[in-house]
Structure formats: C-alpha cells, structure tokens
Amino acid sequence: VAERGETAGHFADRLIQGVRKHGHPLCLGLDPHLDRIPELFRRGAMEPRDPATADAVEAFLAAVLERAAPRVAVVKPQIACFEQLGWPGLRALARVVERARAQGLLVLLDAKRADIASTAEAYARAYLEPQSALAVDAITANPYLGNDSLAPFVERARRHGRGVFVLVATSNPGSADLQGLRLEDGKTVAEAVAASLRERCEALAGPATGWSSLGAVVGATQPQSAERIRAALPRALFLVPGFGEQGASAREAVRGFVPGPGGLEGGIVNAARSVLFGEREGGAADAGQWEQGFDARLARTIEALAEAVRS
Amino acid sequence: VAERGETAGHFADRLIQGVRKHGHPLCLGLDPHLDRIPELFRRGAMEPRDPATADAVEAFLAAVLERAAPRVAVVKPQIACFEQLGWPGLRALARVVERARAQGLLVLLDAKRADIASTAEAYARAYLEPQSALAVDAITANPYLGNDSLAPFVERARRHGRGVFVLVATSNPGSADLQGLRLEDGKTVAEAVAASLRERCEALAGPATGWSSLGAVVGATQPQSAERIRAALPRALFLVPGFGEQGASAREAVRGFVPGPGGLEGGIVNAARSVLFGEREGGAADAGQWEQGFDARLARTIEALAEAVRS
Numbered sequence: 052v053a054e055r056g057e058t059a060g061h062f063a064d065r066l067i068q069g070v071r072k073h074g075h076p077l078c079l080g081l082d083p084h085l086d087r088i089p090e091l092f093r094r095g096a097m098e099p100r101d102p103a104t105a106d107a108v109e110a111f112l113a114a115v116l117e118r119a120a121p122r123v124a125v126v127k128p129q130i131a132c133f134e135q136l137g138w139p140g141l142r143a144l145a146r147v148v149e150r151a152r153a154q155g156l157l158v159l160l161d162a163k164r165a166d167i168a169s170t171a172e173a174y175a176r177a178y179l180e181p182q183s184a185l186a187v188d189a190i191t192a193n194p195y196l197g198n199d200s201l202a203p204f205v206e207r208a209r210r211h212g213r214g215v216f217v218l219v220a221t222s223n224p225g226s227a228d229l230q231g232l233r234l235e236d237g238k239t240v241a242e243a244v245a246a247s248l249r250e251r252c253e254a255l256a257g258p259a260t261g262w263s264s265l266g267a268v269v270g271a272t273q274p275q276s277a278e279r280i281r282a283a284l285p286r287a288l289f290l291v292p293g294f295g296e297q298g299a300s301a302r303e304a305v306r307g308f309v310p311g312p313g314g315l316e317g318g319i320v321n322a323a324r325s326v327l328f329g330e331r332e333g334g335a336a337d338a339g340q341w342e343q344g345f346d347a348r349l350a351r352t353i354e355a356l357a358e359a360v361r362s
Numbered sequence: 363v364a365e366r367g368e369t370a371g372h373f374a375d376r377l378i379q380g381v382r383k384h385g386h387p388l389c390l391g392l393d394p395h396l397d398r399i400p401e402l403f404r405r406g407a408m409e410p411r412d413p414a415t416a417d418a419v420e421a422f423l424a425a426v427l428e429r430a431a432p433r434v435a436v437v438k439p440q441i442a443c444f445e446q447l448g449w450p451g452l453r454a455l456a457r458v459v460e461r462a463r464a465q466g467l468l469v470l471l472d473a474k475r476a477d478i479a480s481t482a483e484a485y486a487r488a489y490l491e492p493q494s495a496l497a498v499d500a501i502t503a504n505p506y507l508g509n510d511s512l513a514p515f516v517e518r519a520r521r522h523g524r525g526v527f528v529l530v531a532t533s534n535p536g537s538a539d540l541q542g543l544r545l546e547d548g549k550t551v552a553e554a555v556a557a558s559l560r561e562r563c564e565a566l567a568g569p570a571t572g573w574s575s576l577g578a579v580v581g582a583t584q585p586q587s588a589e590r591i592r593a594a595l596p597r598a599l600f601l602v603p604g605f606g607e608q609g610a611s612a613r614e615a616v617r618g619f620v621p622g623p624g625g626l627e628g629g630i631v632n633a634a635r636s637v638l639f640g641e642r643e644g645g646a647a648d649a650g651q652w653e654q655g656f657d658a659r660l661a662r663t664i665e666a667l668a669e670a671v672r673s
Contacts, residue, residue, distance in 0.1 A: 082481070099487065100495050131477055131484035137495025138456060141449035165504060166442055166474055167534035167603075170393070173442035176410065184411050184448025193476060195506040195529055197536030218506055223478035225508030232554055233546050240551060243543055292478075 062189055062214035062264040063288055064257035066157055069124025071313050075357040076305070078159065078290065079119050079349075080323025081128040081147065083108045085135075087328040091341050105139035108132075112147045114338075115327060118345050120154035122353065125188075127159045127290075127321055145185050158187040159290070159319075163218060164204075165193035171203040179207035189214030191268060191290065194244050205251055205265060214264045214288075219245050219280055222270025222293030241276060245283040256286050262317070263287055269307055271299030271320065277307035281317070285309075289318030295325030295352065301359035314360040322352050373500055373525035373575040374599055375568035377468055380435025382624050386668040387616070389470065389601070390430050390660075391634025392439040392458065394419045396446075398639040402652050416450035419443075423458045425649075426638060429656050431465035433664065436499075438470045438601075438632055456496045469498040470601070470630075474529060476504035482514040490518035500525030502579060502601065505555050516562055516576060525575045525599075530556050530591055533581025533604030552587060556594040567597050573628070574598055580618055582610030582631065588618035592628070600629030606636030606663065612670035625671040633663050 070076050085097050085104065092111040094103040112128075119126065128147060133140035151158050164174040177183055178190050192204050194217050204215040220230055220241040230241040238246070248265060255264040263286040269277050271293035281289075294304040301320070308315035326348050335341040381387050396408050396415065403422040405414040423439075430437065439458060444451035462469050475485040488494055489501050503515050505528050515526040531541055531552040541552040549557070559576060566575040574597040580588050582604035591600075605615040612631070619626035637659045646652040 084480075084484075100493065129477075129481055129484075131475075131481045131488070135484045135488040135494070137488075138449045138452035141452050145449060161477075163477055163504075164442075164474075166440075166472075167532065168536075169395075170440055170442045173395075173440075173446045177442070177446040177448075182411065183446070193474075193504050193506050195504050195540055196532050196534055197539030197541070199534055199536035199539075221478065221507050223507055223510055225479075225510035228508030228510075228558060229506055229551070229555065230508070232551065235544050235546050235548075237546075240540070240543065244540065247539060 060212055061257040061259070062208065062212055063255070063262040063266070064259040066125060066214070066288065066319065067260045067262050067316060069157060070316065070319065073122065073124055074313065075353050076316070076319045076360060077123050077353050077356050078125045078127050078319040078321045079123050079326060080161070080321045081112055081115065081126055082323040082327065083111060083132050084324070087324070089335055089341055091335055091338060099135050100137065102139040105136045105143040108136065108140070109143040109146055113150060114341075115345070116147070116151050116154060116156070118342060119349060120151070120156055122349060123156070125157040125159055125319055126151050127161050127323070129323070130160060130162045141185070148185060148187055157189070159189040159191070159214070159216070160187040161191050163191050163193050165196050165200055167196060168199045168202060171200050175203035175207045179204060179211060179213045181211055189216060191216045191218065193218050198247065205255070208255055208264045212264075214266060216266040216268050216288075216290040217244070217248060219267040220269050220273045220276045222272045222297055222299070226270060226273070239276070242279055242283060245280045248287070249284055252284055252287050261286060266290055266318070268292065271304035272297060274303045274306040281307040281309070291318055291320045294320050295322040301355040304356070305359045308360065316360065320356055326352050371523055372568040372570070373519065373523055374566070374573040374577070375570040377436060377525070377599065377630065378571045378573050378627060380468060381627065381630065384433065384435055385624065386664050387627070387630045387671060388434050388664050388667050389436045389438050389630040389632045390434050390637060391472070391632045392423055392426065392437055393634040393638065394422060394443050395635065398635070400639075400646055400652055402646055402649060410446050411448065413450040416447045416454040419447065419451070420454040420457055424461060425652075426656070427458070427462050427465060427467070429653060430660060431462070431467055433660060434467070436468040436470055436630055437462050438472050438634070440634070441471060441473045452496070459496060459498055468500070470500040470502070470525070470527070471498040472502050474502050474504050476507050476511055478507060479510045479513060482511050486514035486518045490515060490522060490524040492522055500527060502527045502529065504529050509558065516566070519566055519575045523575075525577060527577040527579050527599075527601040528555070528559060530578040531580050531584045531587045533583045533608055533610070537581060537584070550587070553590055553594060556591045559598070560595055563595055563598050572597060577601055577629070579603065582615035583608060585614045585617040592618040592620070602629055602631045605631050606633040612666040615667070616670045619671065627671065631667055637663050
C-alpha cells in the first residue's frame with residue numbers, strides 16, 4: 052500500500068495529463084481573503100486571532116473544493132492567507148490540503164520559500180515529503196539565495212514525484228525592480244534565473260509528456276518575457292499568475308505555451324479572487340444561490356482559458 | 363495600557379540600546395534542528411508528525427531562553443524548523459516567542475517572506491501587527507519581487523515600531539549565483555538591491571541612535587561586499603549570518619560595522635547551532651551538566667564578538 056500522502060508517478064506528467072483531461076489549464080487559487088469570504092460562511096467578527104475564523108475559512112474552502120474538484124486538475128492554496136490566522140490557520144490548511152488530495156486534486160502550495168540549504172531542507176521536509184504533516188504535490192520557491200538553496204526542493208521533486216515552481220518573472224507592478232535589471236551580457240535578471248534552471252529542468256522531464264517537474268512562475272502581465280523564458284526553458288511548466296483580478300487576458304496568460312496534442316500547453320494559469328469571490332455574493336441568500344454564482348464564475352473562467360488554448 | 367504585544371518606541375533604537383547595554387552584538391539563533399536536540403529534552407522518536415516533538419522543541423528552547431535572556435538583546439527563531447512540525451510546530455513557535463518577549467528579549471523572526479503586495483499584506487499582518495497571534499519585533503524578507511512587495515512590511519515597521527531585514531548578500535555557498543551577477547552599470551545585483559533600499563532606510567532612522575528599522579542581511583562570509591553595502595546603506599542595521607558553524611570569524615562578521623559610542627556597531631551577528639548544540643551534549647547526564655555546557659558556549663561566543671567590536 053502507498054504511504055500516507057504518497058502519490059505514484061511524475062508530477063509534471065500527472066499535472067499535464069489532468070490538464071488534457073479537463074481541456075483547460077486553470078489552476079484554482081485558494082486565497083481566502085478574510086474581508087471577502089461570503090456571508091454564508093462567516094463566523095463571528097472574522098478576527099484573525101479567533102479560531103472560529105480558521106473554521107470559517109475551512110468551511111468556505113470545503114464548499115469551493117466540492118464544486119471545483121470535478122472540473123479542475125490543480126488547486127493552489129496561498130499559505131500567507133492561512134499564516135495570518137496563526138497555528139489554527141495552519142491546521143485549517145492541512146485539512147483543506149488533505150480534502151483536496153482525497154478528491155483527486157493536485158495541490159500546489161504557494162509558499163515562495165527560500166533559505167540556505169540546511170534550512171531549505173526543513174521547508175522541503177515540511178511540504179514535499181510524503182509522510183509530512185502538510186504534504187503537498189508541489190511548492191513555489193524563490194531563487195534569490197542561489198542554486199544550493201533550491202537543491203532540497205529539487206531533490207524531493209526527483210525522489211518523491213513532487214514539483215517545484217521557481218519564481219522567474221512575477222506578476223506584480225514592481226516585478227521589474229529587480230527581475231528586470233539588465234546584466235552586462237544583455238540579459239535581464241529574470242532571464243538569467245531561467246537560464247540557470249535549464250539543466251535541472253531537463254533532468255526532471257517526465258517520461259510520458261516530456262514536461263518537467265521543475266517549473267517557472269511567469270506572470271501573465273509580462274507576455275514579452277514569457278516568450279524569452281520559454282526559449283530558455285523549453286520543458287518547464289509555467290505557473291502563470293496575474294490572470295483575472297490582476298488584469299491580464301486569457302490570451303496573454305498562455306503566451307508562453309506551445310502546441311500540444313490537444314491545443315496549446317505548457318503550464319497552468321492561476322485564478323483565485325475572480326473565481327472565489329462574486330461582487331454581490333456577500334448577499335447570497337442561501338447555499339444554493341452561492342453555489343450558482345460560484346459555478347458560473349468557474350465556468351466562465353474555464354471557458355476563457357479553454358478558448359485561449361484552442362486557438 | 364499597551365495592547366497585547368504592543369511595544370513602545372522604535373525598533374532599531376531599542377535593538378541598538380540593547381546591544382550597547384550588553385556590550386556585544388550577538389543575536390542568538392533559535393534553530394531547533396531535530397537531530398541535534400540534546401537527549402535531556404527529547405521525547406519519543408522525535409518524528410516531525412508527532413506532536414510530542416513540538417513539545418520537546420518548546421521545552422528545549424524554554425531552557426535556552428532562561429539561560430540566554432539575561433545576556434543577549436535579541437533572539438532569532440528560524441520558522442522553517444517549526445513549520446516542519448506542522449501546526450503544532452507553529453503553536454510551539456508562538457509560545458516560544460511569547461516567552462522570549464515576556465523575558466524582555468527582542469524577537470526577530472527569520473521567515474524570509476516575500477509575495478505580491480496583496481499577499482505580503484497577509485504576511486505583515488501575521489507577524490508585524492501588535493494584535494496578531496504571532497507578533498514579533500522584526501522579520502526577514504526577500505527582495506526578489508521588488509519594492510511593492512516589501513511595502514507592507516516597511517509600513518508596519520513605520521506604524522508599529524517593527525523592523526524588517528531585507529536579504530541583500532546571504533551567507534550560503536551559492537549566494538553569488540544570483541546576488542553576484544554583474545549589471546551593465548558594474549554593480550552586482552546585491553549592491554543594486556542595497557541601493558534600492560536607501561531612501562526607505564533613511565526614512566526609518568531612529569531618533570535616539572540614527573540607525574534604521576529597515577536593515578539588511580549581509581553574510582559574514584562576504585566581508586568585501588559588507589563594505590560596499592555599508593557605503594550604500596549608511597544607516598542600515600546589518601543582520602549578519604554565517605558566523606560560527608558556517609565558518610566566518612568574529613572579525614569578518616563585524617566588517618560592515620562602524621565606530622559608535624561603545625565600540626564598533628551597526629548590526630547584530632547571528633549564531634545558532636554553535637551555541638545551541640555541544641558536540642557531546644547528547645550525553646549530558648543531567649540538566650546541570652547541559653546548563654554548564656550551554657553557558658560556556660554562550661560566554662565564548664559573546665566574548666569573541668565583544669572582543670571584535672572593541673578593537
């Protein structure tokens with residue numbers, strides 16, 4: 052029997068097979084911003100220190116997962132939203148992750164962790180070991196500390212069929228402050244980070260799809276750099292934030308994708324707030340009304356991305 | 363009355379006043395590596411998933427704090443060591459932090475967090491708000507996402523008398539992979555990050571000491587860059603890792619310091635494993651023997667740093 056949390060196979064193969072099956076690259080972001088959680092699920096004043104708040108977050112995300120599990124391959128919890136609730140938040144996150152995996156979803160934890168190697172070992176043990184208390188399928192990591200700091204994550208990807216998405220070009224307005232600095236060889240810092248990942252990326256290519264379990268975060272708000280990063284990392288799956296609430300279109304979001312068996316492929320496109328939260332949903336009269344609103348937003352988002360990869 | 367976790371005054375002023383009072387810049391790192399926790403405190407097999415392990419970590423650090431509190435100004439818990447224990451680890455961390463602050467210590471949480479601004483808000487709320495479940499005095503942050511991603515931390519530093527140490531030049535062997543890349547203007551990436559912090563650093567200078575609550579992480583293993591970063595950031599307190607177990611000498615660790623009222627000043631030097639763990643201490647026969655070993659390692663480390671700042 053498989054160990055607790057153990058999963059068979061290669062992360063990128065499993066992810067892309069899921070994307071092909073569903074016919075779209077949506078990754079549903081689980082970012083439970085407290086002020087936007089619908090009335091239906093709120094408990095008390097939603098103070099971060101109140102353990103009831105973590106319960107409300109868990110109940111909200113359980114409802115989200117129930118609606119989304121049949122329709123997407125992967126979800127991406129944002130750990131900061133849970134950390135702000137203290138340890139009850141981390142306990143809620145562990146339960147949400149367990150629930151998602153039991154429903155057949157892949158879980159990519161957005162933690163953007165990084166530290167010197169001996170400390171990064173502890174992060175890798177925390178999230179990428181099959182027996183860990185909070186085992187997920189993949190994690191995001193920050194490259195500022197250099198190659199040795201990423202090694203513990205890459206090693207778990209290889210050994211346990213996990214995935215790592217390294218920040219390359221992020222989606223925020225200030226991303227160019229550092230990532231866009233130009234080096235003496237003419238490359239940007241982001242392009243240099245991409246180039247530095249190439250060898251390890253190739254080494255983690257999947258036997259079934261050729262896509263690698265060492266991926267890159269490439270914001271949808273930077274379509275030009277997506278093409279250059281794709282040239283540097285032909286096998287990297289892109290995790291694309293910035294679609295939806297952050298303003299990029301579906302067409303921009305898939306700019307780094309390439310032709311595959313069923314359309315453009317090569318990554319996943321995250322949408323969180325634009326699917327999780329409806330404008331007037333605080334006022335949803337009952338669960339049925341909330342479900343209807345959520346299903347409609349999810350279907351719209353899926354359709355926009357399915358359309359973008361078909362063309 | 364002060365709010366829970368509220369502290370009066372300016373972070374850098376409080377820190378440097380503590381350093382002056384104690385006569386040395388040691389920051390005691392709280393990195394409870396499971397395999398090195400002394401026999402005396404171990405419970406069961408020390409499996410990360412077993413909640414008894416978090417209890418053992420808490421008991422070990424309580425003993426450490428009791429010995430260290432009268433002799434140092436600041437401690438630095440490494441959150442990765444707690445995260446690997448799941449939510450019971452975070453609960454243990456919250457208790458360790460509360461205990462340290464009750465003993466008059468400043469707590470600098472080594473979390474190296476970074477995300478886009480809306481998410482960094484959640485991290486800032488988690489750790490730098492006086493009312494949060496895990497309120498600390500300062501945090502480390504990663505600059506890869508750019509200036510807007512640091513803003514929520516800087517804003518809390520200003521508003522609540524907290525501190526932020528931004529990674530500039532880290533102490534690990536791979537630090538130069540990205541931080542050492544040379545830009546077209548001849549600067550390294552690390553030097554560019556330092557320059558980008560200058561204005562905000564000046565704005566957070568303390569009324570009593572002139573030192574800023576926006577500091578920089580500058581590894582002791584990089585003494586040459588310490589001088590250039592000091593030139594770029596004359597008011598930044600340096601958090602200096604790499605002394606002790608990572609190999610740098612006390613003299614190298616204070617290379618970026620400048621003459622002050624009681625000797626060289628301008629930062630804190632972290633030592634964790636070399637103080638927390640004795641070579642043969644697994645075999646300490648009883649609490650008295652462990653205390654003796656710990657006190658001796660702490661005294662040796664303090665003396666080495668006190669000597670380096672005197673000269």
